[in-house]
Amino acid sequence: METEKTTGLESHTQAQTAEKWRKYLLPVGLLLLFLLNILIFMEKFGFNFVNRYYKGILILTFINIILAVSLNLINGITGLFSIGHAGFMAVGAYVSALLSINMGEWGFLPPQIQSIIEFPLVLILGGLAAAFAGLLIGVPTLRLRGDYLAIATLGFGEIIRVVALNLGITRGARGIPGIPNHTNFWWAQFFAVITVVIIWNIVRSNHGRAMAAIREDEMAAEAMGVNITYYKVLSFTIGAFFAGLAGGLFAHYLSYIAPRSFDVLKTIEILLMVVLGGLGSITGSVIAAVVLTALPEVLRFLQAYRMVIYAGTLVLLMIFRPQGLFGRAEVDLTVFQALKSRAAEKTKSQPGERGGNGDSA
Amino acid sequence: MVTVTLLKVEDLSISFGGLRAVSGFNLDLKPGELVGLIGPNGAGKTTVFNILTGFYQPQEGRIFFDGTEITGLGCHKINRLGIGRTFQNIRLFNELTVLENVKIAYQYAGRYSWGDAIFRTRVFHRHEKEITDWALSRLDIFNLAGKADEIAKNLPYGEQRRLEIARALAGRPRLLLLDEPAAGMNPQETVELLELIRWLRQEFSLTILLIEHDMSLVMKLCERILVLDYGMTIAEGSPEKIRNNPRVIEAYLGEEVS
């Protein structure tokens, strides 16, 4: 149907309702998150509102948000086509798990302090290992013109799997059990929020604009002074880093990892979130990650029909909204900007306040 | 040392398979010159641009820009040295806004680190403001400031052409390569464009190399013209000389050269 097309020709009213809706999305989302935090915080006082099962889903949701948003940076913002996200996840998972298991006492720090620092440190090291793997694949393939990345990343995912199956230290198909289950709601939320903020800020900077330019027209981007190899490799490496981080969270949540947790299906699951949310929309990726993690659980009462309905919903969505839920749109931040400028005005009108910074005193 | 030539091209040649698209191309551009590059379809004009801007590596020949050799340099490096261009088939960043299109071309000038971007430091805000102001001022020149937030692909054709020039200028080039900027424009728009190019050249002391099919435009605008045919330079000189050159007339085979 031609009339259904919305390529910038959306009727005014339609666009306006969409605007309004987007304006409330972030405040409402943050409010819900805040309430959730309170509910879970109440545990400290003996109130268990959220049981283990639901908390598990929440943790997986946060992990999936990290995965979807980071893949979106590569595939949606920069316009590359990576299908190896599960591979980077695996690198992060294995590296951080093995570090956690084999790390003894450091000695130079008191054990209490070590136990606080150790987990985030191990996660970041897992992320860096994944980023390094990304660099190794990205540099040779992204320098070439044309889409070699898809093939290379697909191959990479398989190589990682085969290596994990055959290496002594990864214990083959039996996998690694007994990983300390450090990943709780707070850590998962913390890293998910950090990931979203960092990638959001990257996208809305000259670095992100350079990436978007590459997606739009590689040749024109180059002719306008954009170092396309640099930005492609960095986008890919940053995406790999966060996939590795998510892998670490995943390993320390399940306490057990095996090569089959990171097969191509896992990549497709993440890719689905990105496409469903809208290639290039961070908001879309976050919401799609929430929906697609929760949906199979919500539909659990349907038993065998569950996956049929799940798949059917996706097919319908792709038919009626091929650009994804959000297209390239994002949450509307004007509410917050208005608050900010109002606050700024207040401080300005205060007597005795001077514009200069106080370092010349 | 004063450079008397801004761009010096020596014996440039390139072949695609068996086809010699450009052979033995020579060019000297003095600062401030406005030179036309004309020739029938497939003569190799766009290919010359693509070599000058680093998209193609020439098989023979050397290119000097402002005294330094740029042969074999990467595209973005050549752009940053001061060569801007537009494309024969408009190549805007279609899904981005008009403002973003221009900001991308200028961004390296207001450079801040990844850390500045991630932590939104003061440096970030200062540079972003500078980039935005600059981009808006470029749009203003082209009467596009009112459309800064529109998606580039939704602009009418003539405005897309102007946006491409605005974008090319945002990187502060000293040499501007225009590939058929009037293609697809109506006579009224073409006249306006002609005025604009003259004005830009004065205002920004630009050196311009222009490919154009519209003969009357080239003849009016350029003080010197090069004619390519099958990759060879068959004539060079003032508009009058070119107009009466039998080889040029022959190359255009009855096409109007006046």
Ligand SMILES: Nc1ncnc2c1ncn2[C@@H]1O[C@H](COP(=O)(O)OP(=O)(O)OP(=O)(O)O)[C@@H](O)[C@H]1O
């Ligand atoms: N990348 C390429 N691969 C193969 N052949 C090419 C390539 N680029 C250009 N050519 C060929 O080189 C010749 C010159 O092309 P070019 O685009 O430079 O012509 P032009 O003078 O710009 O023509 P027009 O007026 O139609 O734009 C043509 O025969 C074209 O097919």
Ligand SMILES: [Mg+2]
């Ligand atoms: Mg051409």
